[in-house]
Amino acid sequence: MQQNTTPAPTLTRRKMCGTTLAALASASFSRAGTPSAEKKITLAFFADIHGQLEEHPEMYWAGGRDEIVTAGGVARIAKLMREIRAANPEGTITLDLGDTIQGSGHVAMSEGVTMVDPINALKLDYWLPGNWEVIFGKKVLLDISKKLTAPAVVANMRDENTQQRLFKPYVIHNAAGLKVALIGFTDQDVPMRQPPSFSKGIHYEETDILQPLVDEARKESRADLVVLMTHIGLPKAIALAETLKGVDVILSADTHERTEEAVIRGSTWVVEAGAFGSHLGKLEIFVQDGRITRRDWKLIELRASRYKEDAAVKELVEKSLAPYRDNLNRVIGSTQSPLFRYAPVETPADAVLADALRAAGGTEIALSNGFRFAYPIPVGNITENDLWNYYPINSRLKTGKVSGTQLQQFFERELENVFSKNTKRLFGGWVPRTSGLTFNFHAGRPEGRRIIDMRINGQPVQADRLYTLTSCEREGDLESTVCRMRDVMDVQVLDVDAHQAVRRYLKEHSPVTMGQPGRIVSLDISPAVRSQFIN
Known part of the structure; x- marks a missing residue:
């Protein structure tokens, strides 16, 4: 059911590369002069489902408008995947590209x-x-992997002590009479990006391991097609497409990008299929006489109005969630405007969360991490389930004191992490969200020259003055680190966690109303841009 249709600015995202590609090469012919039959491989995949099993509100944008409709859910994915397999039973490969066991209360x-x-x-x-996937530690990851019937494939995760790979680096999958190599590669920055304790015992390798694996798959395993499954974000996946040789397709995940059109670099196609089970990606590759003749990419919006659910899988989901219903359905507040998290700079939902942290800490400013996960909250009640979706890691709050110079340097670095033209410097999620602190910036400028007019509670930031700060504790960080900000003075860990802070804030301030916050404003990209991929 459609809800809360609201106008959006005209610019929605950077237009990507063309959807069609001329045949890469003319088909070679047999000695008899007739080409062999064309073979079709179908790759059907989703990514970044973040613990979302049921249909839910989802925001789609097209034609200058945002709309929130019911979409997604594993039961809907199951039915569509079954139909895709039936259309190409010998040539379909189905995949999950990660961030599966994190992001929700249950x-x-x-x-x-x-x-x-x-x-x-x-x-x-x-x-x-x-x-x-490391959120509960190495042991839980390995235990869950054994329970899942689909084998995990990832080349760059090793046991820190034995240096043995935790999973297969690649597989050769026989489909439609072709050998398809599927190579897995996940984010090598996990030990720095997540709280360090999460990935204890795991060593992550860099991208230099990939070209030898591609060559091995081509030469030793005689692969007809090479597919690289990545969880490193779209910009970094595109960078790999520009450097690796012999890769036909890169399936991207992590940045939750919706590539309505394939990004093409040479003979490599790069595609990403959104998040939360709200989309399914389908890439068809046609091969004749050892050559790719054509490809077709579709990013499928899993709207409830267009696609039905599988009844048996829906029942299985209900059984899985039943023990958690009463707790997660509890109402903790309400909102008069949609709350969502679909922008790299600032969002209405994160403004509420940052305000809640600041109120709990009693400080001049507060920071909330630039997470990407969580579908929108429509006008109406806010539940415990919504809180867990937006804050799936509940940690105690930290307060401390930082100088104006520290704040300037911190945000210059964070902006570089999000908007750097050098893909090797891209890191983590989106820009940290603020309460009490505002600034304008130029995304296209280099690090150290982006920020202008930084203010705290309306007053220009003074370089040497100390300002009080609230943010969340990250397990495994140094005591003096607050929200990745180092060397914070007079640090205190409060006897209140992020969830308690939000519940208290909503109890006092509901119904909340939050439009475009206007706290961190880019002077060279539109607030309507939903993508990190702007270069």
Whole structure:
């Protein structure tokens, strides 16, 4: 059911490369002079489902308008995947590209177990662990991997002590009479990007391991097609397409990008399929006489009005979630405007969260991490389930004092992490969200020259003055680190966590109303840009 249709600015995202590609080469002919039959490989995949098993509100944007409709859910994915397999039974490969066991309340409370049966019901061929798969530690990741029927494929995760790979680096999948190599690669920055304790015992390798694996798949395993499954974000996936040789397709995940059109670099196609189970990606590759003749990419919006659910899988989801219903359905507040998290700079939902932290800490400013996960909250009640979706890691709050110079340097670095033209410097999620602190910036400028007019509570920031700050504690960080900001003075860990802070704030301020916050404003990209991929 459609809800809360609101106008959006005209510019929605940077237009990507063309959807069609001329045949890469003319087909070679047999000695008899007739070409062999064309073969079709279908890659059907989703990524970044973040613990979302049911249909839910989702925001789609097109034609200058945002709309929130009911969409997604594992039962809907199951039915469509079954139809895709039926259309190409010998040539379909189904995949999950990671960030599966994190991002919701029931997943946190069960340490991933609630996802196992519903994901297994999809009968996937393979899955790739994402950056958040380590949230419950190495042991839980390995235990969940054993329970999932689809084998995990990832080349760059090793046991820190033995240096043995945790999973297969690649597989050769026989489909439609072709050998398809599927190579997995996940975010190598996990030990820095997530709280360090999460990935203890795991060593992550860099991208230099990939070209030898591609060559091995081509030469030793005689692969007809090479597909690289990645969980490193779209800009970095595109950079790999520009440097690796012999890769036909790069399936991207992590940045939740919706590539309505394939990004093409040479003979390599790069595609990403959104998040939260709200989209399914389908890439068809046609091969004749050893050559790719054509490809077709579709980013499918899983709207409830267009696609039905599988009844058996829906029942399985209900069974998995039943023990958590009463707790997660509890109402904790309300909103008079849609709250969402679909922009790299600032969002209405994050403004509410940052305000809640600031109120709990009693400080001049507060920072909330630039997370990407969580579908929108429409006008109406806010539940415990919504809180867990936006804050799936509940940690105690930290306060401390930082100088104006520290704040300037911190945000210059964070902006570089998000908008750097050098893909090797891109890191983490989106820009940290603020309360009490505002500034304008130029995304296109280099680090150190982006920010102008930084203010705290309306007053220009003074370089040497100390300002009080509230943010969340990250397990494993130094005591003097607050929200990745180092060398914070007079640090205190409060006897209140992020969830308690938000509940208290909503109890006092509901119904909340939050339009475009206007706290961190880019002077060279539109607030309507929903993508990190702007260069």
